[in-house]
Amino acid sequence: MTDIVLKDADPILFDRIRRVAEARGWDLPRALQYLLEQGLHVYEGDGSVRFENDEADVMQAMIAALEQVPDDPGYASIGRIPRPEPG
Template sequence: MTEIVLHDIDQVLVDRIKRVADTRGWTLPRTLLHLLEQGLHVYEGDGSVHFDSSENDVLEAALAALQDIPDDGGFAMIGKLPSDEPDA
């Protein structure tokens, strides 16, 4: 494998890379390789997120289940802003 040497890297970037390595339990070379591979996938593609078929099926099922939740005026209001209209 080719050795990659990076010069003049901002310390904040170095710290971020080390945090990823520590969190994942990876060595710095493995972390850099993974980050480069993932970054290339983003730049080589159109930047959109793509799911494989099993992930897509699960997401569609979850969205369908959420659509079946009745509008109960309580739980369904979580995260919604109150109306500015006065009560009639």
């Protein structure tokens, strides 16, 4: 594999990369490789981010569970916009 060298990087950009690496438990070369790969996927595609299959399955299960929350005046109303009365 080719070494990734980042010369004359803006200190703020480097700090952002370092924080991502630390948060994910990656070393800096792995973080750079992953960030480059993901960035290329975004620019080569239609700009949308896609989930891996297992992530998509978890997201679908989460949405399905949230859809089962009963419609009550309290908890189920959190984050919902009241609809205006017709007329």
